[in-house]
Amino acid sequence: MIPATMLTNALLVGAVLFCLGLVGILTRRNLIVMFLSAELMLQGVSVTLVAWSRYHGDWGGQVLVVFVLTVAACEAAVALVFVLQAFARTGRLDASAWQSLREENLPRVIDHELPADDRVVPTWPHLSPAGVLPEGDDSRSLERDHV
Amino acid sequence: MPSSAANLLVLVPLLPLLGAIGTVLLGRRLGPRAHLPAVAGIGAAAVVALLLLLGTANQVGAGHGDPLRPAEPVEMITTLWQWATVGDARSGDLSVTENSGLGAPVAPGTADHGGAFSIPIALRLDPLTATLLTIITGVGLLVAIYSIGYMHDDPGYPRFFALVAMFVFSMSMLVAASNFLLVYVFWEAVGACSYLLIGFWYTKPEAARAAKKAFLVNRVGDFGLAIATFLLWMTYGTLDFHDTHLADGTIVEGILGQIRLADEAGYVGGAVGTAICLLMLLAACGKSAQMPLHVWLPDAMEGPTPASALIHAATMVTAGIYLITRSAPLFVGCPGALAMVSIVGATTALVAALIATVQNDLKRVLAYSTISQLGYMFVALGTGTMLGFTAAIFHLVTHAFFKALLFLGAGSVMHAMGGVIDMRRFGGLRHVMPITAATFLVGACALAGVPPFAGFFSKDEILATLHAKAHPDAHGSDHAEAGSAGERPRDSSGQLGVAAPSPFRPASMTTRSARRGAPGEHGSTTEKVGLDALDHPSTWRLLFWMSLLTAGLTAFYTFRAVFMTFTGPVRVPKEAGHHAHESPPAMTSPLLVLAVLSAFSGLVLFVTNALSSFLAATPSLTAPAVARTAVPHVFHWDIAIQGTLAAAIGIAVAAIGHLGRRSDSPQMERYLGPLGTLFANKFYFDQIYAALIVKPLEALAMVTAFFDRAIVDGTVDAIGQVPLAWGSAIRRMQSGLVQRYALAGVVGVLAIVLALAWQLRP
Numbered sequence: 008m009i010p011a012t013m014l015t016n017a018l019l020v021g022a023v024l025f026c027l028g029l030v031g032i033l034t035r036r037n038l039i040v041m042f043l044s045a046e047l048m049l050q051g052v053s054v055t056l057v058a059w060s061r062y063h064g065d066w067g068g069q070v071l072v073v074f075v076l077t078v079a080a081c082e083a084a085v086a087l088v089f090v091l092q093a094f095a096r097t098g099r100l101d102a103s104a105w106q107s108l109r110e111e112n113l114p115r116v117i118d119h120e121l122p123a124d125d126r127v128v129p130t131w132p133h134l135s136p137a138g139v140l141p142e143g144d145d146s147r148s149l150e151r152d153h154v
Numbered sequence: 155m156p157s158s159a160a161n162l163l164v165l166v167p168l169l170p171l172l173g174a175i176g177t178v179l180l181g182r183r184l185g186p187r188a189h190l191p192a193v194a195g196i197g198a199a200a201v202v203a204l205l206l207l208l209g210t211a212n213q214v215g216a217g218h219g220d221p222l223r224p225a226e227p228v229e230m231i232t233t234l235w236q237w238a239t240v241g242d243a244r245s246g247d248l249s250v251t252e253n254s255g256l257g258a259p260v261a262p263g264t265a266d267h268g269g270a271f272s273i274p275i276a277l278r279l280d281p282l283t284a285t286l287l288t289i290i291t292g293v294g295l296l297v298a299i300y301s302i303g304y305m306h307d308d309p310g311y312p313r314f315f316a317l318v319a320m321f322v323f324s325m326s327m328l329v330a331a332s333n334f335l336l337v338y339v340f341w342e343a344v345g346a347c348s349y350l351l352i353g354f355w356y357t358k359p360e361a362a363r364a365a366k367k368a369f370l371v372n373r374v375g376d377f378g379l380a381i382a383t384f385l386l387w388m389t390y391g392t393l394d395f396h397d398t399h400l401a402d403g404t405i406v407e408g409i410l411g412q413i414r415l416a417d418e419a420g421y422v423g424g425a426v427g428t429a430i431c432l433l434m435l436l437a438a439c440g441k442s443a444q445m446p447l448h449v450w451l452p453d454a455m456e457g458p459t460p461a462s463a464l465i466h467a468a469t470m471v472t473a474g475i476y477l478i479t480r481s482a483p484l485f486v487g488c489p490g491a492l493a494m495v496s497i498v499g500a501t502t503a504l505v506a507a508l509i510a511t512v513q514n515d516l517k518r519v520l521a522y523s524t525i526s527q528l529g530y531m532f533v534a535l536g537t538g539t540m541l542g543f544t545a546a547i548f549h550l551v552t553h554a555f556f557k558a559l560l561f562l563g564a565g566s567v568m569h570a571m572g573g574v575i576d577m578r579r580f581g582g583l584r585h586v587m588p589i590t591a592a593t594f595l596v597g598a599c600a601l602a603g604v605p606p607f608a609g610f611f612s613k614d615e616i617l618a619t620l621h622a623k624a625h626p627d628a629h630g631s632d633h634a635e636a637g638s639a640g641e642r643p644r645d646s647s648g649q650l651g652v653a654a655p656s657p658f659r660p661a662s663m664t665t666r667s668a669r670r671g672a673p674g675e676h677g678s679t680t681e682k683v684g685l686d687a688l689d690h691p692s693t694w695r696l697l698f699w700m701s702l703l704t705a706g707l708t709a710f711y712t713f714r715a716v717f718m719t720f721t722g723p724v725r726v727p728k729e730a731g732h733h734a735h736e737s738p739p740a741m742t743s744p745l746l747v748l749a750v751l752s753a754f755s756g757l758v759l760f761v762t763n764a765l766s767s768f769l770a771a772t773p774s775l776t777a778p779a780v781a782r783t784a785v786p787h788v789f790h791w792d793i794a795i796q797g798t799l800a801a802a803i804g805i806a807v808a809a810i811g812h813l814g815r816r817s818d819s820p821q822m823e824r825y826l827g828p829l830g831t832l833f834a835n836k837f838y839f840d841q842i843y844a845a846l847i848v849k850p851l852e853a854l855a856m857v858t859a860f861f862d863r864a865i866v867d868g869t870v871d872a873i874g875q876v877p878l879a880w881g882s883a884i885r886r887m888q889s890g891l892v893q894r895y896a897l898a899g900v901v902g903v904l905a906i907v908l909a910l911a912w913q914l915r916p
Contacts, residue, residue: 033896102892
């Protein structure tokens with residue numbers, strides 16, 4: 008049993024954690040950070056559950072939190088596999104790299120252009136040909152359009 | 155000949171059916187021996203049919219020598235099973251619930267069947283059926299053997315034999331069925347086999363088109379048969395040919411059963427009777443290729459030649475003759491309809507013969523000749539006399555022999571010439587293929603009516619029966635009072651008033667005659683329809699001369715074909731290649747058998763009078779109205795001389811034009827002038843049909859197609875656009891950005907929370 012003031016404090020902490028997580032998941036693009044934000048939201052809810060549990064003197068809430076932690080651990084494993092796979096596919100951790108899953112004929116959302124590549128093109132020394140020139144993949148771009 | 159014969163009768167259709175199924179199942183495995191099941195099935199059926207013919211002939215008896223004494227009807231019915239039973243069952247093995255009063259025989263015109271309906275799968279054996287079964291299976295066997303040689307190396311070899319066996323099955327069932335509905339079913343079945351065989355080389359557009367044409371034109375005739383069947387059911391309350399004895403002792407009179415046949419007033423005349431007969435005539439015109447439905451038969455020559463020989467010359471096209479002969483008692487009550495039969499027949503015979511005179515395609519000459527000869531049979535049928543019916547069947551039998559022979563001979567020529575069938579491109583073939591030439595000549599003599607070949611006798615009988623109708627006074631026997639007592643003499647128009655009840659009717663008939671007297675019924679057979687005015691000696695005189703002219707034309711075009719093909723300098727088209735020699739024994743042996751039959755069958759059958767006296771025992775022909783027209787069996791010298799003279803003139807003209815000349819030099823046609831163009835264009839029948847029927851239908855089809863595409867499809871497509879429009883609006887939300895989806899989720903949750911808060915506000 009805890010007094011109502013402590014409950015309020017605990018609930019505030021939980022709400023702050025939840026909102027931080029929510030803002031993070033809506034604004035950040037890095038898949039790992041988004042995943043962390045989701046975890047943060049989960050923890051906010053957990054704090055709230057524990058607070059109410061203590062307030063009511065009912066262990067049910069804390070039991071639920073133990074379950075949440077267990078499930079979150081499993082979910083973390085699965086989610087990280089997804090993230091790794093996504094990285095393996097696109098070479099990027101940016102969630103917007105998966106924009107190509109959008110509806111056809113819709114324009115791409117580009118919120119900021121990459122800075123222009125102002126590097127000087129290196130001039131390679133010309134050697135006498137030693138064999139067939141390996142074919143370069145000109146179509147390969149930073150972001151793959153096809154999964 | 156009780157049950158053993160019944161079992162045998164079932165075998166006649168069954169064995170070819172098994173042969174067909176065997177060919178279908180084993181055809182690919184047997185490869186070049188794929189003909190074995192079909193040939194074995196048809197062959198065994200031919201043996202059985204011959205046994206049945208002999209058995210039936212034995213039963214008809216030798217004591218029946220006097221043609222003026224009505225023959226005892228001979229028939230045997232085998233009911234295999236009930237196909238369909240509606241209402242109170244009529245079959246003997248099911249209990250009959252109605253009382254005896256209602257169970258009395260139904261009267262014509264009342265159709266007192268109370269909704270009861272029963273279709274037995276019943277087969278019958280009588281002289282007519284036995285004769286036709288023998289022809290069908292016999293010619294079928296010869297054609298099948300011939301096809302072994304003719305069709306070898308064809309990729310559709312098994313299919314061909316399966317279809318031929320299937321056809322023999324269907325045709326056997328058609329002539330053995332003892333029920334109008336069964337007849338209709340197998341009427342369609344032979345049409346289907348014919349369609350499949352015409353279109354046998356279906357990759358050839360002409361063949362596919364010809365098959366379609368045959369099927370569609372036949373459908374017009376089949377429609378007539380369907381309506382006639384409905385009318386028969388409405389009028390007589392049954393579709394069975396035979397009487398059915400029920401378990402409770404009552405008898406259901408069949409349309410051609412013994413009771414009704416013996417009854418002078420058993421058949422409906424007047425408008426209804428005439429309508430039935432005319433519809434049957436329409437059906438017969440379709441199947442037997444009579445004008446105006448003859449246009450399919452010449453095109454049917456696109457099929458393999460053995461199929462043409464079997465189906466489009468010897469058997470299937472005679473189904474119309476069979477139908478009319480079987481329904482003879484119905485027809486004799488309607489003199490107008492009978493006269494129409496003859497008029498259609500004589501017109502067809504003449505027109506087809508005229509067209510045949512300028513054809514250059516050997517098979518087409520034979521096709522038009524078939525139409526013409528079928529017309530001859532119709533002429534004989536239309537006389538409505540005993541001699542007429544037997545002469546028609548006599549001609550059917552001899553025609554089956556010699557026309558099958560001619561077609562198979564043409565096939566042999568075609569085989570040797572590498573598929574070329576245009577007579578102008580070959581000649582002098584008697585040096586190349588002597589057996590074919592000799593047998594073809596025999597067939598041609600039979601067709602032309604050269605004595606003593608088969609066609610001479612049957613044609614002579616047809617001319618004689620026409621002559622008897624044309625000159626009723628000259629033939630004293632026509633007025634002879636034949637038959638049993640109680641029959642009234644003919645009235646002035648040559649027809650018998652048959653309204654008076656016969657005193658010899660069975661007791662059960664009294665109910666019927668009482669009913670007949672009731673007002674408002676159309677059962678009176680004395681009712682005259684306008685068409686009956688056609689039945690006048692002058693009409694018959696005209697028909698006689700048309701037939702005689704046809705006989706001369708027949709001789710001309712037949713021998714024109716013979717001279718063009720087999721005489722003159724030897725010429726062989728280059729397509730023939732190494733094939734230009736006599737055909738293999740599998741093909742020539744059927745030719746020899748048929749040649750013997752074509753040469754002697756007429757003489758034998760005429761001199762012994764076997765066929766006529768045999769057929770006279772057919773139940774349909776024992777009806778008093780038919781039986782009393784029987785005349786003594788005599789040889790009409792005057793008519794024979796006229797017929798022979800016509801044939802001789804025809805042959806002479808053909809010889810002047812074509813004998814020994816190059817076949818590509820037209821000799822006779824150039825004298826025809828504009829008529830030649832008319833004949834060569836087949837009297838423009840195809841063009842007229844195209845203009846009157848095909849083009850309007852095509853225009854209608856185009857309008858309908860436009861309506862379908864523009865309006866029906868347009869509506870459906872418009873309805874389909876609605877969800878698409880919705881989708882394209884909502885689809886824009888699918889941006890592929892996870893954050894937006896998450897935001898949408900958050901907004902949704904917020905909305906729910908706010909809504910809950912609003913609802914739970916204090």
